[in-house]
Amino acid sequence: MGELIFVGLGLFDENDVSLRGVEEAKNADVIFAEFYTGLLAGLSLRRLEKIVGKRIIVLRRRDLEDECGESILRAAENGRAVLLVPGDPLIATTHIDLRIRAEKRGIKTRIVHSASIVSAAMGLSGLQNYRFGKSVTIPFPVNGRVSRTPYDVIAENKRRDLHTLCFLDLDVEGGRYMRIREALKILLSLEDDIGGGILGLESLAVGISRAGAKDGIVKAGSIRELLGFNFGDPPHTLIIPSENLHFMEAEALSVLADAPKWVREMIK
């Protein structure tokens, strides 16, 4: 009976995979990878192939979504297949769908976990994980129209005194990555339209770029300040904190994320 092992590649480059992940890849009959559900900005396919000692077949979005991963499933029916994915596997719906299809065809599946932007962003910010509410993706505008979902999620979290982790849209195959500046402008335009009084130029935000890279940046400040701040290359992530901070959260933002002095006034 075949086997399909999902192996997480973590956040930044080929060195973020775990020892267990490398071992699973070395023992595989065939190794696939997809690089479209997340951006591993420092990754080199050649170096990754050297680490696992095998050729890696790179799948595109259409292989997994239009063709439902048929090529992987066939390989996994006849042996041991590994699928390398950005971040921690099964956070993306595509992987859950593929795993269900595999199990239904009698293929055993396993997961090798890895770092995810979900916990990395919380940790890097110094904000406390149990104070985060529902997270949300800020999508690219479609035909000039902007989804109001991110605004509604932030508003609801703020009402409950919770932080919001915002994933920024990306289209890896098209080479488009939303930056913190664009995300903030989208949120401000929603505030203009909706007028809920949730966000303004003086609201606190925390921007994170290239989580997991040595040159990654974490910067807290007013939206006005972050609009003018250079976060460098993608991937970017954004946190909108609650209206109150705990003492240690304010301390962390000050010391670790260069927050302005007025952040101290947000202490609960």
Add this chain to the structure above:
Amino acid sequence: MGELIFVGLGLFDENDVSLRGVEEAKNADVIFAEFYTGLLAGLSLRRLEKIVGKRIIVLRRRDLEDECGESILRAAENGRAVLLVPGDPLIATTHIDLRIRAEKRGIKTRIVHSASIVSAAMGLSGLQNYRFGKSVTIPFPVNGRVSRTPYDVIAENKRRDLHTLCFLDLDVEGGRYMRIREALKILLSLEDDIGGGILGLESLAVGISRAGAKDGIVKAGSIRELLGFNFGDPPHTLIIPSENLHFMEAEALSVLADAPKWVREMIK
């Protein structure tokens, strides 16, 4: 100037560390580890020392909390120190506190991320990450008294149609690990006391044991069913899903977590 690098060990054993984490440990002047903020059930210190090629100094809770990590900070002032920690670093408050202290003393800090139970539990359950609300820890009763916080968090998440990720209390140094059964009993006793009509024996829950291990278990079912189910050794984690499920969530719980048939009826 000195340096302190926090390296995540991931979820289960010494093979969950990333290649980057091993490299950082090999380049360190001194390596510390703490194993009390999370349980790495399969880890062997000897094997970990073999992997990094150096002796590892194991710190206890009192070294980090009562003495505020003074031994690490002194080592980091004079060279390159690595602190190995369970999971993804900086999810635990202790690490955030230590990082702030280090930076205030002019020690540069960096993070090597790793798998966290936060994203692993979401991924293993097949429930969608953006449908999780605030997470919560279910603490051990103190003098027979049970905190009502977990109940209130679950109730508020359910009102918003969100899932709740529940971390179960542990006292690694004392060898006490809360099991899914104990956590469910605590929740049921809170329901009895508070009477909010949020949870009962027929409510859906998802139990996860030994996330990241080959013999890890993910099982969805009624609380009644899970109370009688053998999840094996710790660590255990619990998810209380919202009252509605998306189609793919119900499918995932059925195929990947052996959910009973009535879970299909929860489709939104």
